[in-house]
Amino acid sequence: MTVHTTWKRAVGAAAAVTLALAVAACGSNGGGGSTTTADGRSSLVWNMWSGSTAEVEAWNHLGQMVTAAHPDIQLEFQTSSFNDYWTKLAAQASGGDTGCILGVQSLRARSIAPLLVPLDDMLAGAGVNPADFDQSIWKGLQVDGEQLAIPYDFGPLVMFYNVDRFRELGVPVPSVDWTVQDFLSAAQSLTTGGKYGFALYPTIDSVIPWSLSLEGTDPVTPDGKMDLTQQGFVEAVQWYTDLVNKLHVAPQVAATSDPTPALSSFIAGDAAMVVDGPWQLVNVQKQAAFEVGVLPIPAGDSGSHSQVAGSGFGISQTCADPEKALQAIAVLTGPEALQYLADQGRAYPSRIAQQDAWFKPELAGAKEGLKAAIDNSVSSPATENYTQVSQLFTQYGVQAVNGQQSVPDFLSTVQQQTG
Numbered sequence: 001m002t003v004h005t006t007w008k009r010a011v012g013a014a015a016a017v018t019l020a021l022a023v024a025a026c027g028s029n030g031g032g033g034s035t036t037t038a039d040g041r042s043s044l045v046w047n048m049w050s051g052s053t054a055e056v057e058a059w060n061h062l063g064q065m066v067t068a069a070h071p072d073i074q075l076e077f078q079t080s081s082f083n084d085y086w087t088k089l090a091a092q093a094s095g096g097d098t099g100c101i102l103g104v105q106s107l108r109a110r111s112i113a114p115l116l117v118p119l120d121d122m123l124a125g126a127g128v129n130p131a132d133f134d135q136s137i138w139k140g141l142q143v144d145g146e147q148l149a150i151p152y153d154f155g156p157l158v159m160f161y162n163v164d165r166f167r168e169l170g171v172p173v174p175s176v177d178w179t180v181q182d183f184l185s186a187a188q189s190l191t192t193g194g195k196y197g198f199a200l201y202p203t204i205d206s207v208i209p210w211s212l213s214l215e216g217t218d219p220v221t222p223d224g225k226m227d228l229t230q231q232g233f234v235e236a237v238q239w240y241t242d243l244v245n246k247l248h249v250a251p252q253v254a255a256t257s258d259p260t261p262a263l264s265s266f267i268a269g270d271a272a273m274v275v276d277g278p279w280q281l282v283n284v285q286k287q288a289a290f291e292v293g294v295l296p297i298p299a300g301d302s303g304s305h306s307q308v309a310g311s312g313f314g315i316s317q318t319c320a321d322p323e324k325a326l327q328a329i330a331v332l333t334g335p336e337a338l339q340y341l342a343d344q345g346r347a348y349p350s351r352i353a354q355q356d357a358w359f360k361p362e363l364a365g366a367k368e369g370l371k372a373a374i375d376n377s378v379s380s381p382a383t384e385n386y387t388q389v390s391q392l393f394t395q396y397g398v399q400a401v402n403g404q405q406s407v408p409d410f411l412s413t414v415q416q417q418t419g
Contacts, residue, residue, distance in 0.1 A: 033100035034320045041067075041074045042324050045099030047092070048077065048313075049085040051259070052283060058346050065340075066331045073324055075101070081259055086387045089115075100319035101329060104149035105311045106140035107205075110224060110382035117315040117322055118146040125323075126330040133350045136379050137310040143382065150333045153347035154310025155278040156377040157209050158369060159183075159298070160263075163291035165190060165272040174295055176372040180214065183273075183298040187249035190272040197249040199262040199271030200240065202397025204390050206262075206275050209297045209306035211236035212378060216302035224381040226389050226418065228411040237400075238407045245403040252402045255395075277309075278370055281363060282345030294369035296376060306373055307380040310350060389418045 033045035046063065050056045056079060063075040078099060080088055086108065092098045093115050104112065123130065128150060130138055137154035141147065166173050171189045174182055187197030200206065204219070211217045217232030227233075243250045250271070258264055266274035267287045275297070276284075285292055296304045313332055315325045331337060335354060341347040342357035348370070349355050359367045383389070392414045400410035 033098060033316060033318060034324075037074060041072050042321055043074045043076050044101060044319070044321070044325055044328060046075045046077050046101040046313075046328075047085070047089065047099035048079050048101075048103040049082040050079040051082065054283070054344075055346065058341065058344055061340065062332050062337050065337055066328045069331050070324070070327055073328055075328060083259060083391075086111075096318055098316045098318055100316055100321065100325045101332075102149075102314050102316055103311060104141060104314045106137060106151075106154075106309045107307075107380065107382055108386050109141055109148055110143050110384050111387050113143040113148060115317055116148040117317055117319070118148060119150065119315070119326065120147050122323070122326050123147070123150075126326045128330050128333075132352065134352055134355075136308045136377070137312075137350050140308065140310060140379055140382075141312050141314075149312035149314035150329055151310050151312035151350035152333045152338060152341065153279060153312075154308055154350050155348045155370070156306035156308050156373045157206065157275050157277055157297070158306070158373045159295045160266060160274050160276060160281070160284060161293045161295065162266070162269065162272045162288075163293045165195075165269070165290065173293070174298075176296060176368055178295065178298045180298045180300045184247070184249070187243070187273065188247070191249045195269070196251050196265075196271045198243060198273045199265040200243060200250050200275070200401070201253055201260075201262040202240075202394055202401050204393040205309075207237055207240055207393075208380070209275065210240055210300075212305035212307065213297050213302055214239060214300035218307070218378070218380055220380045220383055222381060224383050226383050226385060226415075228389075228393075228415045229408075234408055234411055237411060241401050241403075241407055244401050253398055255398050278348045278358075278366065279346070281366055285345075285362060294366035296369055296373035304372075304376050306377050308374070308377040309380070312350070385418050389414060392417055 035043045037043050048059060050059065059077055063077055066073055066075055098115060133151060134154055137151040141149040141151055163173060169190060171186050174186060190197035211233050214236045215232030217230055217236065219226055219228050219233045221227055244252055262274050263276050263280060265271045267284055297306050298304060313329045315322045319325050335351060338349040338351045338354040339357055342349050342354050345363055348358050396410050396413055399405040400407050
């Protein structure tokens with residue numbers, strides 16, 4: 001349930017229509033996203049994104065866990081789509097009206113750092129031990145050395161593939177050590193009969209793994225700046241758009257309200273491969289009428305790499321009761337909650353002890369591919385303008401993918417507009 005996300009994100013048009021059912025509000029937020037209910041409980045507003053009815057139900061279940069552990073705390077869950085969440089959060093922050101508990105995605109942590117309370121001095125008192133968590137995402141939710149959120153999930157982007165389509169056309173089913181050439185060969189063989197080998201959409205999240213693997217280039221510099229005009233990144237994006245314009249193994253794309261159009265195409269059986277996150281797998285398996293395989297990004301000249309991202313929960317600077325908010329977050333990210341999310345296939349747990357629970361029987365086939373992707377993943381620093389870059393990358397990227405603008409011009413435009 002990240003976004004990644006980036007990344008962390010919605011499951012297609014059918015899921016997207018459920019976003020409005022946010023279990024919003026039992027009254028006004030009150031001061032700092034908290035109020036006292038008639039029965040004396042502290043009601044804390046919890047702002048988070050969701051991509052489906054099932055995700056909303058899972059979050060509500062975790063909210064009930066909080067009240068079961070702390071009867072004096074009640075969470076008021078408010079949600080929207082992943083993309084809308086960041087827009088609404090900015091608007092709420094400008095009015096001093098954010099919730100007490102905020103969803104935080106690692107790649108966007110720096111952009112909202114001023115809204116969040118550093119947690120380092122509070123963790124021990126809440127019973128939170130950093131050693132219990134995968135350190136890549138624990139550190140991924142730090143900004144300038146300060147812990148701004150506690151993670152609940154993490155993962156690299158991976159390749160989903162339609163096993164049935166491969167077998168139907170006699171295309172060799174790839175292994176975890178496959179290469180970019182293997183991918184291209186398969187994509188060309190699978191592009192037939194009005195269907196495509198691959199589906200893509202111009203999001204910066206989905207392009208970065210290819211840049212890392214093909215060119216060894218991360219557009220995010222070590223000091224947390226975004227440099228989209230690096231030669232390696234430009235060449236990787238050119239390769240990505242060539243899949244549509246030159247090799248014709250992926251269809252042209254259109255601007256759409258579907259938050260994950262490439263994934264929707266894959267689920268419909270119109271494309272045999274797509275890049276997305278492990279948090280989507282349970283939703284894909286429930287909707288797709290075929291066997292779904294999972295592989296790491298194919299290896300290019302620089303190996304097989306994807307950036308690790310994940311999500312967690314932090315405390316707003318405006319929260320009137322940060323200690324109770326942290327008590328709630330300790331439950332939301334605790335062993336029982338992450339065991340529940342793993343059992344539901346909703347999140348690959350940030351807690352090490354709960355990770356194997358994610359690979360329940362219907363997800364067992366993903367273990368080798370996901371573990372290989374995690375072993376070769378890298379951490380990208382967060383940038384202050386990641387959300388803005390992400391929005392403009394997609395906005396102008398549609399034209400570039402469809403051959404209506406050159407890749408260097410596209411990337412220069414985004415770089416200039418985002419600083």
